[in-house]
Amino acid sequence: MRLLMTASQIRGLPVVTVGGGEDVAEVRDVIYSPEEGRLVGVTLNKRGFLAGRSRDALPAEAIHAIGQNAVMVLDESSLVAPQDAPDDVGRPATERNVIGDDVLTEGGTSLGKVTDLVLLVGSTGEVVGYQIDKDGGGRGYIPLPAQLSVSGVALVVPNVTEEFVQDDLVGLGASVDEFRARMGLT
Amino acid sequence: MSESFRGSSGRKVISRATASEVGSVGHLLVDAQQRRVAAVVIGRGKKAQLVDWAQLSGFGPDAVMVADENVLRPPADDRERAATEGDLELVGKRALTERGNELGQIDDVTFDNDTGVLEDLLIGNRRVPAGSLLGSGSYAVVVDESQETSP
Amino acid sequence: MGPIGWLIIAVIVVVVVVVAFVVVRRRRRGGGVIATKGKR
Numbered sequence: 001m002r003l004l005m006t007a008s009q010i011r012g013l014p015v016v017t018v019g020g021g022e023d024v025a026e027v028r029d030v031i032y033s034p035e036e037g038r039l040v041g042v043t044l045n046k047r048g049f050l051a052g053r054s055r056d057a058l059p060a061e062a063i064h065a066i067g068q069n070a071v072m073v074l075d076e077s078s079l080v081a082p083q084d085a086p087d088d089v090g091r092p093a094t095e096r097n098v099i100g101d102d103v104l105t106e107g108g109t110s111l112g113k114v115t116d117l118v119l120l121v122g123s124t125g126e127v128v129g130y131q132i133d134k135d136g137g138g139r140g141y142i143p144l145p146a147q148l149s150v151s152g153v154a155l156v157v158p159n160v161t162e163e164f165v166q167d168d169l170v171g172l173g174a175s176v177d178e179f180r181a182r183m184g185l186t
Numbered sequence: 187m188s189e190s191f192r193g194s195s196g197r198k199v200i201s202r203a204t205a206s207e208v209g210s211v212g213h214l215l216v217d218a219q220q221r222r223v224a225a226v227v228i229g230r231g232k233k234a235q236l237v238d239w240a241q242l243s244g245f246g247p248d249a250v251m252v253a254d255e256n257v258l259r260p261p262a263d264d265r266e267r268a269a270t271e272g273d274l275e276l277v278g279k280r281a282l283t284e285r286g287n288e289l290g291q292i293d294d295v296t297f298d299n300d301t302g303v304l305e306d307l308l309i310g311n312r313r314v315p316a317g318s319l320l321g322s323g324s325y326a327v328v329v330d331e332s333q334e335t336s337p
Numbered sequence: 338m339g340p341i342g343w344l345i346i347a348v349i350v351v352v353v354v355v356v357a358f359v360v361v362r363r364r365r366r367g368g369g370v371i372a373t374k375g376k377r
Contacts (some may be wrong), residue, residue: 007370018284019219021323028368040373045366053363063327067286072328088373098372117370122285122334 002173005068006118006131007032014047015058015079016070023047024076025054031092032117032127034148034155039063039125044079056095057085063124094102102154103132103142105162108133109145111142114155118172128176130155132165140165141172143179158183189245189299191277199228202243203254209235211250215269216304218274218296218322223302225251227270228258234270235260239302246299273324280326281309281334290316292327 007030014023024045033040042063044054062078063071073079082090103111112132118141120126127144134140142161164179166172197211207229215236217224225236226245235258252258261267268274281289290310297304299317303337304316307327318329 011368011370013286014280016286016326016328017321017323018296019321020324021218021279021321021328023325028366030368030370031373032370033371033373043368045368050359050362052362065285066286067283069288070282070286070326072282072284072286092371093373094369094371096372097369099370101372121287122331 002128002176003121004023004118004128004169004173005066005121006169007119007127009068010042010066010071010119013066015044016068016072017075017078018064018072019075022076023070024073025056025058025079027058027071028053029092029094030117031089032098033088034098037144037146037148039066039119040086043089043092053081056080057082057089059085059089060125065122066074066119066125068121077122098155103130104154104156105159106156107159109159109162111162111165112140115139118169129172134165140167140182141169142166143172143176145180145183187299188296188305189247190297191295192293194245194250195277197248197250199226199237199250199252201252201254208252208255208258212225213272214295214297215266215274215323218319218327221304221316221319223276223297223304225266225269227271230272231270236262236266236270245302268324274322276307276322276327279322281307281314282309282328283331284320284328285331285334287334289333294309296302 010030011027015025016023021102026047027042028045029043031041039060041059043057046054054077065072066075101114112134114130115133116131117127118129120128129141129143132140143164164175190298194211198207199209202210212230212234213227214223215225223239225238228235241251241257261270276292276295281293294308295308295325307314314329320330321328
C-alpha cells in the first residue's frame with residue numbers, strides 16, 4: 001500500500017531546507033519525463049503573496065524528498081541557476097502541458113485524457129500513474145509501468161492497463177504493485 | 187531537571203551582582219545541529235539582548251541567573267536578530283519530516299536546565315525525541331523520517 | 338460634481354489599480370505540469 005499524491009498538489013508547495021528549516025522557494029511548474037517515468041525537476045517562484053518568478057530551478061537529483069506539505073532539499077545550493085540546470089528544467093517547454101493529452105493503449109484503445117500525474121509521496125518524483133478523465137465520463141486513475149514508450153500523438157500505455165482503471169487514489173495505491181507484477185517488472 | 191520553553195517564557199532574569207532584574211526570558215535560541223539551547227533572548231524585538239547559555243549562572247525554576255549585566259549582548263548576526271524578532275521561536279512552529287510531510291505544530295519543547303540539551307519536542311500527542319531534530323529555521327522544524335510512523 | 342464625488346472616484350481608481358497589480362503578479366506565478374521536450 002503506497003501513499004500517493006498528484007503533480008498539481010506539488011505546485012505551490014514550499015521548498016524547505018532540511019538543515020535550515022527555511023522556505024527558500026515554492027514550486028511553479030512540475031517537469032515530467034514520460035520516458036523515464038519520473039519528474040526531471042521543478043521550476044520555482046519566490047515565496048510571498050506578491051513575489052514573482054524565480055529564475056532558479058530545482059533538478060530532480062537535488063530533491064531530497066517530495067511530501068504532501070513540502071519539497072525538501074538539503075540546502076539552498078540545491079537550487080541552481082537556469083544555465084546550470086538541464087535544459088528541460090532550466091528552460092522548460094511551457095507549451096507542452098501534459099494535462100489534456102490523450103492516453104492510448106498500445107493496441108489503440110483510448111482510455112481518456114490525462115488530468116494529472118500521480119506520484120509516490122516521499123520519493124524524489126517517481127510517477128506511478130495518471131489521473132484521467134475517462135472517455136465514458138468520470139474520473140479514473142491508471143497505474144504506469146516504470147517507463148512509457150512515447151508516440152508523437154499521445155501517451156501510450158500497455159494493453160493490460162485497461163484492466164487496472166481505478167476510481168480513486170487509494171485504489172491506485174493498492175493496485176500499483178499488482179500491476180507491475182503483471183507487467184513482469186519489479 | 188527538565189524545563190520547558192512554554193514554562194520558562196517570561197521568567198525573570200536576575201543579575202547576581204546587583205540582585206536586580208535585568209529583564210525576562212523572551213525566546214530561547216536553539217542550535218539544531220547540537221540539539222541544545224544556544225542562548226537566551228532577554229526581552230523581545232529591537233531592544234532585546236542575548237546571553238549565551240555558557241554565560242548563564244543558572245536556569246532555575248523561578249529565575250534565570252546571570253553573574254552581571256556584562257554578559258548581556260546585542261544580537262551579533264542576522265540569525266540572532268531573527269531570534270530576537272521571534273522568527274526562530276520553536277513553540278508554534280510547523281514541524282515537517284525530512285520526507286516533506288507535516289507532523290503538526292510544536293506545542294512545547296523540553297530541555298535539561300543544567301546543560302541546555304534538548305529532550306523532547308511535543309507535537310500534538312507526539313513526543314519526538316530531540317535526537318530526531320535535523321534542522322530548524324524561520325519556516326519550519328525538520329525531523330528525521332523515523333517520525334513518519336503514527337504516534 | 339462635489340468633492341465627495343471626486344473622492345469616490347479616486348478610491349475606485351486606487352482599488353482598481355491595486356487589484357490589477359495583484360492579479361498580474363499572481364498570474365505570472367501560474368505553473369503547469371510539463372512533459373519534457375521532444376517527448377509526448
